[in-house]
Amino acid sequence: MATVLITGGSSGIGLEMSRIWGQNGYRLLWVSHKDEELVSAKALIKREIPKVDVLYQTIDLTDDDGPERVHEWATELGKVDVVINNAGFGTYGFVHEISLEQELSMIKLNAIGLYKMTRLFLKDMILQNKGTIINICSNSAFQPIPRMTTYAATKGFVYQFSRGLQQELLIQKSAVRVMTVCPAAISDTPFRKLLSQDVQTFKGIAATTAIEVANDVWKGFSKNKSFVVSGKKMRLLYRLRVIIPPFLTRYLVRKETEPILS
Numbered sequence: 001m002a003t004v005l006i007t008g009g010s011s012g013i014g015l016e017m018s019r020i021w022g023q024n025g026y027r028l029l030w031v032s033h034k035d036e037e038l039v040s041a042k043a044l045i046k047r048e049i050p051k052v053d054v055l056y057q058t059i060d061l062t063d064d065d066g067p068e069r070v071h072e073w074a075t076e077l078g079k080v081d082v083v084i085n086n087a088g089f090g091t092y093g094f095v096h097e098i099s100l101e102q103e104l105s106m107i108k109l110n111a112i113g114l115y116k117m118t119r120l121f122l123k124d125m126i127l128q129n130k131g132t133i134i135n136i137c138s139n140s141a142f143q144p145i146p147r148m149t150t151y152a153a154t155k156g157f158v159y160q161f162s163r164g165l166q167q168e169l170l171i172q173k174s175a176v177r178v179m180t181v182c183p184a185a186i187s188d189t190p191f192r193k194l195l196s197q198d199v200q201t202f203k204g205i206a207a208t209t210a211i212e213v214a215n216d217v218w219k220g221f222s223k224n225k226s227f228v229v230s231g232k233k234m235r236l237l238y239r240l241r242v243i244i245p246p247f248l249t250r251y252l253v254r255k256e257t258e259p260i261l262s
């Protein structure tokens, strides 16, 4: 049975992707840091897909040794065919006003944790000349995002790192693939509520849903893609960006990241 490891698999797009991979016969390995959520998400997915095999570990990926512990646990269980580095969160506000602790924790999870996870599993996959790493990035990687500056910077790292790695794999003629996924703002996952403020972008022109993103990821994976822009409206905007003047992009992004004042 093929195995997919999904960080943050018990929530948001991680859970939607789990449903799809589970329905397609994959064994699911999950890592998140809240035990109760893992327990209830497992019960839910087992009700929906009784044949699915789900194993999980409660590990904080911001811990220095978090990714190593995940790697140790997962490899003890056998070969991992697909790793989806999905766990991540955002901060909102002007940089100097956000707590340093929160910002550093986000950098540790979104960038450093993902870097370590990718490196650990990539080595195994290169040795076997088989496997896929899917790194969940964001449309925030395409330009600076005021009020979500550090978040966008972490996703800028994910974008350059993942796309660069894919090119390295091609140079080495490896059959391993690193796929970069850039979703638009997702209106219906806890990510939105975890921000200190609701933000226009979740009601914006390109906003998408967890189901649409999970379907796009599965389609991209099945078609052997290495880069996926997720959300139909976001794909159109992505194509148009070459003809939109930079000052207009900056204006629209500033509007999209304004707080929703209730």
Ligand SMILES: NC(=O)c1ccc[n+]([C@@H]2O[C@H](COP(=O)([O-])OP(=O)(O)OC[C@H]3O[C@@H](n4cnc5c(N)ncnc54)[C@H](OP(=O)(O)O)[C@@H]3O)[C@@H](O)[C@H]2O)c1
Residues within 6 Å of the ligand: 007, 008, 009, 010, 011, 012, 013, 014, 031, 032, 033, 034, 035, 037, 059, 060, 061, 062, 086, 087, 088, 089, 090, 109, 136, 137, 138, 139, 182, 183, 184, 185, 186, 187, 189, 190, 191, 192, 194
């Ligand atoms: N929502 C959006 O608008 C949007 C847009 C583009 C890209 N993305 C990206 O999509 C990914 C998934 O986001 P989502 O919208 O599905 O949000 P979500 O539902 O909040 O999922 C985030 C997942 O990450 C896990 N996580 C958080 N901190 C962790 C830690 N320190 N160690 C281990 N696991 C941790 C969470 O586990 P717990 O629940 O146990 O804390 C949760 O399962 C993120 O990388 C995000 O940046 C989101």
